[in-house]
Amino acid sequence: QQQVKQSPQSLIVQKGGISIINCAYENTAFDYFPWYQQFPGKGPALLIAIRPDVSEKKEGRFTISFNKSAKQFSLHIMDSQPGDSATYFCAASVASSGDKIIFGKGTRLHILP
Amino acid sequence: KAGVTQTPRYLIKTRGQQVTLSCSPISGHRSVSWYQQTPGQGLQFLFEYFSETQRNKGNFPGRFSGRQFSNSRSEMNVSTLELGDSALYLCASSLETGSGTQYFGPGTRLTVL
Numbered sequence: 074q075q076q077v078k079q080s081p082q083s084l085i086v087q088k089g090g091i092s093i094i095n096c097a098y099e100n101t102a103f104d105y106f107p108w109y110q111q112f113p114g115k116g117p118a119l120l121i122a123i124r125p126d127v128s129e130k131k132e133g134r135f136t137i138s139f140n141k142s143a144k145q146f147s148l149h150i151m152d153s154q155p156g157d158s159a160t161y162f163c164a165a166s167v168a169s170s171g172d173k174i175i176f177g178k179g180t181r182l183h184i185l186p
Numbered sequence: 187k188a189g190v191t192q193t194p195r196y197l198i199k200t201r202g203q204q205v206t207l208s209c210s211p212i213s214g215h216r217s218v219s220w221y222q223q224t225p226g227q228g229l230q231f232l233f234e235y236f237s238e239t240q241r242n243k244g245n246f247p248g249r250f251s252g253r254q255f256s257n258s259r260s261e262m263n264v265s266t267l268e269l270g271d272s273a274l275y276l277c278a279s280s281l282e283t284g285s286g287t288q289y290f291g292p293g294t295r296l297t298v299l
Contacts, residue, residue, distance in 0.1 A: 105286045116190070116276050116290030117229070162229060171283040172219045173242040176229040 076100050079163050079177025087185050092150040094180045096163035099144065103165040107174070108137065108148050111160045120161070121148070153184045188213065190279050190291035198297045204265040207294045211258050211279030217241075218260040219288065220252060223274040232275075235260055236283040264296075272298045 078097045086092045098106075105124055109117035123130045123137045123146065130137045136149040150157055163177040191210045199205050211218050219242075220232040231244040235254035252262040258279075264271055274295050278288040 107286065109290075114292070116278075116292050118290065119287060122286060166286070168284045168286060171236065171241045172217050172234045172278070172280055172285075172288055173231050173244070174219075174221075174229075174288065175231070176221075178228045 076175045077163060077165050077177040079180060081180060082178070083181040083183070085183045085185060086153045088153065088155060090153050090184075092153045092157065092182055092184070093147060094161055094163065094182070095145065095147045096177050097143075097145045098165050100165070100167075100175075101144070102167050103175075105166045105168050106137070106139065106146050107164050107166075108135075109162045109164060109176075111162065111179075117162060150182075153182075155184045155186050158182055158184050190277055190289055192275075192277050192291040192294050194294060195292065196295045196297075198299065199267050200299050201267055201269060203267050204263065205267060205296060206261055206263045207275055207277075207296070209260045209262075209277030209279075209291060211260070211277075212289055215279035215281050215289075216258055217280045217283040217285075218254055218258060219278045219280075220260070220262050221276045221278065221290075222246075223276055223293070224272075229276070232262065234283065241283055267298045269298050272296060 107122035108120045110120045111117040134151045139146045166174045217236045219234040234242040254260045274293040276293045278290045280288045
């Protein structure tokens with residue numbers, strides 16, 4: 074049973090545009106929602122994360138929007154750059170249950186120069 | 187600080203063999219988790235070790251096992267390899283279990299022939 078659904082599978086955005094990736098979860102016990110960025114040949118790297126007590130978190134060009142009632146959250150990348158081209162994973166975990174992370178299937182983002 | 191290191195980086199085995207992968211966490215990190223990454227299934231949690239004890243386990247058969255040593259280094263073992271075990275195996279470490287912030291290594295690419 075897939076507990077975190079991510080869309081789209083792939084995304085092409087013009088340089089300078091806004092990239093938007095959406096995720097939905099089922100388990101209401103989740104209390105930590107990180108986003109990871111992965112480049113080819115590398116392991117995933119934590120990009121930004123949010124807890125359900127806030128509706129938005131911004132770090133530089135990256136923003137997470139969180140809708141607890143809809144059980145949805147999204148990543149917005151403003152002013153997208155070719156260097157942002159990577160695979161992005163949304164994820165969720167229950168902090169009291171340790172470090173077990175449930176990942177979405179990933180979105181391959183390509184920024185056109 | 188050095189990041190998470192995994193050895194070997196690449197491995198080729200044949201069906202029926204067994205394999206041991208190694209992970210050295212970031213210095214001071216006490217929790218180590220393992221994930222399997224495949225194109226079809228994405229990133230799937232295998233298990234987590236904290237203070238030499240398995241704290242969490244994913245939905246994988248008993249052929250997959252792991253352990254953690256007193257210096258927090260971890261190993262995972264896969265016995266009786268199957269073709270479907272071909273994957274990128276990723277190790278992640280965190281300061282304390284449930285802290286949320288996990289740092290991933292580059293992974294070990296296992297190919298089963």
